[in-house]
Amino acid sequence: MFFRITKSLVIVLALAACSAPKKMAKTDTGTTDSLKAHINYLADDKLEGRRTGTAGELLASQYISSKFLSIGLLPKGSSGYVQPFEVNEGKIIGPGTKFSFDGEHLTAGADFFPFPYSANVKMEAMPSIAVQEADMPWFFDLKDVLEENKSNPHFDLKDYIRTNAKKAKDKGASAVILYNTSAADDKLAFDGKDRTEMLSIPVIYLKKEIAGKYLSDPSSTIKIFLSVDVTEKKRTGANVVGYIHNGAANTVILGAHFDHLGYGEDGNSRNTSKVPAIHNGADDNASGTAALIELARKLKASKAKNNNYLFIAFSGEELGLYGSKYFTEHPTIDLKTANYMINMDMVGRLNDSTKTLTIGGYGTSPGWPVFSPTAYRMPNDNKIMPTLNIKIDSSGTGPSDHTSFLQKRYSGVILFYRAAHRLPHPK
Ligand SMILES: [Zn+2]
Structure with a gap:
């Protein structure tokens, strides 16, 4: 599907993706403070690493729901804002x-x-x-x-x-x-x-x-x-889904996963120490979740009415894209009306020297050339983001939730992803 992306959406995303800049326009400090507050809460030890199916994940989903509510998003899960789904952990000796x-x-x-x-x-x-x-x-x-x-x-x-x-x-x-x-x-x-x-x-x-x-x-x-007695062990996770209905024909889907690794119990940790430790997941992916919430606030207040907007905070991502797979199989909107999907994963920490952000999925639609490096680079007089480098990757498949949407072939997908990080994405 061909589509247009408004400049404001791109700038909001870019702003959300930027690590705290030294100089800040006065009007943006509110957004930056909110981004920090979301990340501080989601990455707090109290949430114990937001592992899918745990009390920490529940606290995170309640926090995101409360923010969606205060922003004025319509609930678009299967039960209010939440959309529960089961994760099959494999077999156990019963x-x-x-x-x-x-x-x-x-x-x-x-x-x-x-x-x-x-x-x-x-x-x-x-x-x-x-x-x-x-x-x-x-x-x-x-x-x-x-x-x-x-x-x-x-x-x-x-x-x-x-x-x-x-x-x-x-x-x-x-x-x-x-x-x-x-x-x-x-x-x-x-x-x-x-x-x-x-x-x-x-x-x-x-x-x-x-x-x-x-x-x-x-x-x-x-x-x-x-x-x-060999049985399946299951636990329940939940996506959090909010919606802006502008009466438009098409809907833009914006997503970020909010789950992380907990104490590394699922074997997806790089912690080599025998002592379990909380994996706080500030970058992966409290950063994208915070960006999602603030993007919802900006779009709710904006004059951009040509699309409806669906915001999905996914869970189960670290276990294998469970939440996004579930959503694409049990969508709460007609996915045929989806214009495109933008996913944000690990957008919170740029490499200090390269200051590079990867935009993946560039080749998934002819509509994406709006994300050319020159179009995306902020002008020098813009105090928000003077020197962000963009790396373009045409593939739309990768280890995050946009892949679930691409597999369903509903729309073009884009992944905002921190580049030049020294370690590969946890999988
Ligand atoms: Zn991630």
Whole structure:
């Protein structure tokens, strides 16, 4: 869709993207103070890093909702300003997972674990350890295959186990019970991120000490009780969505994610210390969220009425764009009327020497040449932003929420993104 971008919108975005300048026009101190206040609140330790699904994320969403309300935005979530969505954290070993040998109970996780693709079943059986009978659990020692493949870099043990468990099922096994009596470290562990298709039988791994204690005599039979309970762990996050209705045919979507990494529990932190620490996320992305709020205030007060404006503070971004994906699949406006989408991520800290800001998504629409470096650079007599350098990137896909919109092909997307930062975007 072809579109026009007003100069005022560009300047407001540029202003929002600028780190605190030394000289400031009097009329802009209010905006700068507000930007700082938003960032100070969102990045405060009290919010504990705004991890999706936590109390800190809730406080952040309540703060953004209250600002949208005071600015006079219409609520455009699914419940007031908020739009809750579920995040699937992967699989966990549920409390119903149990295993006993001859009445002696083992501890799930410590003594044994089911593979995540195991069928959730309960069974009692009296198998012979060395004999593979129909409708009985089959035991496998991984010793031979590990030794045979110890210098084979292409050997994939997980794939081997899954493939052979399937074969065993086809030959009549009611369960597969694996163990490893070799000296080789098999590195097997429960992997909650394993999304492979479920099998129709359970596949269990026994730790070495347990196998040594109960399975050392292959000629024996043993009474087993097995119950598998592998479940999905879910938590709920929420986008915050506000709207300016100008009665226009088209709507401009402006977005920034407000979630961050919490204490780094999701494994997406670069903190190498063993001590958990709050990841405050002032730049990533309290900065973009603050810009979003102030942009809403400016546009609500402005005479720009040619578009409607939708403001979305996304959550779930750090976990994999969950909030924006959910929004594009459950939009609260007709996305066919969306003119374009502008996303702001890490706009709060420019590299001191290069003072460069990246604008991504330049190639996603023929309408974007308005963002040429010369058009964007502030004139020298403008005290707000004298020396901002713009780096243009034509690709509209990248590790932030604009990608969800581009994938839906509704409109051109633009990402404002801090360039020349030394570390890649957390993912
Ligand atoms: Zn980010």
